[in-house]
Amino acid sequence: MGIDRRVARTRTALYEALLSLIRRKHYELITVEEILAEANIGRSTFYAHFTSKDDLLKRSLERLRDLLVTAKDRTISAALQQEPEKAWDPSRALFEHVAEHADIRVALAGGRGGGIVRDAIDDVLAEILRKSLPTTMHATVPRDLVIRHMVSTFNAVLRWWLEERPEMTPREADAAFRKLVLHGVPPETCRPFIMTA
Amino acid sequence: MGIDRRVARTRTALYEALLSLIRRKHYELITVEEILAEANIGRSTFYAHFTSKDDLLKRSLERLRDLLVTAKDRTISAALQQEPEKAWDPSRALFEHVAEHADIRVALAGGRGGGIVRDAIDDVLAEILRKSLPTTMHATVPRDLVIRHMVSTFNAVLRWWLEERPEMTPREADAAFRKLVLHGVPPETCRPFIMTA
DNA sequence: CGCGTTTCCGAACACAATGTTCCGGACCGT
DNA sequence: ACGGTCCGGAACATTGTGTTCGGAAACGCG
Structure with a gap:
């Protein structure tokens, strides 16, 4: 006994209606009536x-999760097939993915609208x-915090990219993201908010 | 002709009512009726x-802005008076400030509630x-992005602190914040999400 | 103090959106 | 074809928003 077709039809219709509306307004x-x-x-x-x-x-966003997971699997298998240039490069893949779905950017726009959507993402x-991410690591900060930091930095770069430098390529955005996560910013650029010895 | 006392009374009553409620619920x-x-x-x-x-x-949050600005001025003048140990250390001052107003943390709590509040902050x-921040700098990434990154990292550390390590001191939280902003995280801790050569 | 002006109150109202209920009819799987 | 499930649509109760208006109270100023 598979799932009743009517149920499937109803649900996907609602998923798609919501996503379609998200492209148009906050x-x-x-x-609900619009949906x-x-x-x-x-x-x-x-x-x-x-x-x-x-x-x-x-529940709509569970689709996004599946999308990311399968993207991850795909690139991993590519790596196994000796195609290192297609190896998993998830951060860049994510930026590319956003670039392809430019019309959904509204959902991420500042102000009031995107809060919940952003949280869900x-x-x-x-x-x-x-x-x-590896569970064992001699990090300078706790693993939980590393994860939060990467997520928040990803979002910061993403929003900055979409809102202020839309002409940038996904590759460049990803480069900025990596630089921030891996090396931070030079001390003199954040003084006097952060004072260093 | 100063501002009508009734007006002032009404407004501050509303400001305080809102803040008081924010301590209790999302x-x-x-x-509006509750307010x-x-x-x-x-x-x-x-x-x-x-x-x-x-x-x-x-408008309530304009008070927060004033509070930060005056804190900044105070510490700057302390620095001018040859009291370097009290010199402006804004990031740490901010963490301390949050620690003092622990009861307002609810507003920052995860889930749905805090989105708008967080945006405003x-x-x-x-x-x-x-x-x-200095306007002239030979940074590795644009100034706008540096600012966004610092704000988002501050928030990430703040929320992580409040939600998962409430026993930490403001000083320790600030230390983690600085580490992330100034040096980032070691490459091996974020592989394979970020692949390095 | 007293006068003209501004502000406040409170109740009533229009409106928009949410979420529930119920039943006849349509659709499903087998 | 049949029994069970799902859908549609309208009606309804409920909650919150934002507006309007006239009388009463508080204000600033002279």
């Missing part, structure tokens, strides 16, 4: 599947990192 | 001064940095 301003209209789904049906708009969003990213 | 869940009840202010009066709950929040922080 998440917070999207109403229903876009998906051609009845009100009661919606609440039979999801408890709220946020619930729908979360943060969770997905953190989960991926938690699974792929 | 910002998003706070309703009115807490402040003993009439509904129409509220809308005569502020256009919305968000508007009230923003980000803005204040970025403004301070933009004014105090």
Whole structure:
């Protein structure tokens, strides 16, 4: 007994309706009724599947997680097939992925709208990192903090890229990201906020 | 002709009511009616001064900005008076400040609530940095990005501290912050997410 | 003190969105 | 074809927002 087709149809219709709307306006301003209209789904049906708009969003983002995971597997197998130039380069792959889906940028825009969306994406990213980063390491700071730092830096670079340097290539954005994570910034650029001996 | 006392009383009552509520519950869940009840202010009066709950929040946070600016001035003058040990050490001062106002941490808590509050605080922080950081610098990445990076790292450390290591001292949190900003993390701790040659 | 002006209150109102309920009819898997 | 599941749509209760208005109270100023 597979899943009832009607159920599948209803859910994917709602997923796609939400994503489609997110491309056009801020998440917070999207109403359930709009989603229903876009998906051609009845009100009661919606609440039979999801408890709220946020619930729908979360489940929609599980797709993003799957996408990242499969991308990871794909690049790993590429590495195994002696194609090192296609080896897993997840950070850059992520920037490329964003570049391809430029129309979804609105969701990340500043102000009020993107907060929840960003949080949800943060969770997905953190989960991926938690699974792929080495557990044993002689780091200068705790592992949990490293993960949070990488996630937040990724977001900072991403938003800066989209909002202020949209002409940059994904490759350049990734380069900036790596520089920040691996080496930080020179002391004299952040003085006097951070004083060094 | 100074400002009408009634106006001043009304506004500060609303500011304090909001802050008081923020200590108890997530910002998003706070309703205008609750604020009115807490402040003993009439509904129409509220809308005569502020256009919305968000508007009230923003203006409340102008106080935070003033607080940071005066803290900055104070420490600078301390430095001028040959008291170098009290010289401006803003990052650490900020962590200390948060430690003192532990009861407001709820506003920063994860999940849904704190998004807007965090954004607003980000803005204040970025403004301070933009004014105090040197404009001329041979940095490895653009100045705008440095600022965003510092703000986001500060937030990452702050939230990690509050949520997972509340027993840490502000001094230790600040040390972690500096390490991340100035030196980043060792390459082997973030492989294979970031591959290095 | 007293007067004109500004502000406050509070209740009523219009409106928008959420989430629930119910049943006839359509669709599904077998 | 049949029994079980799902969908549609309208009606409803509920909650929160933002506006309006007139009378009462507080204010600043002379």
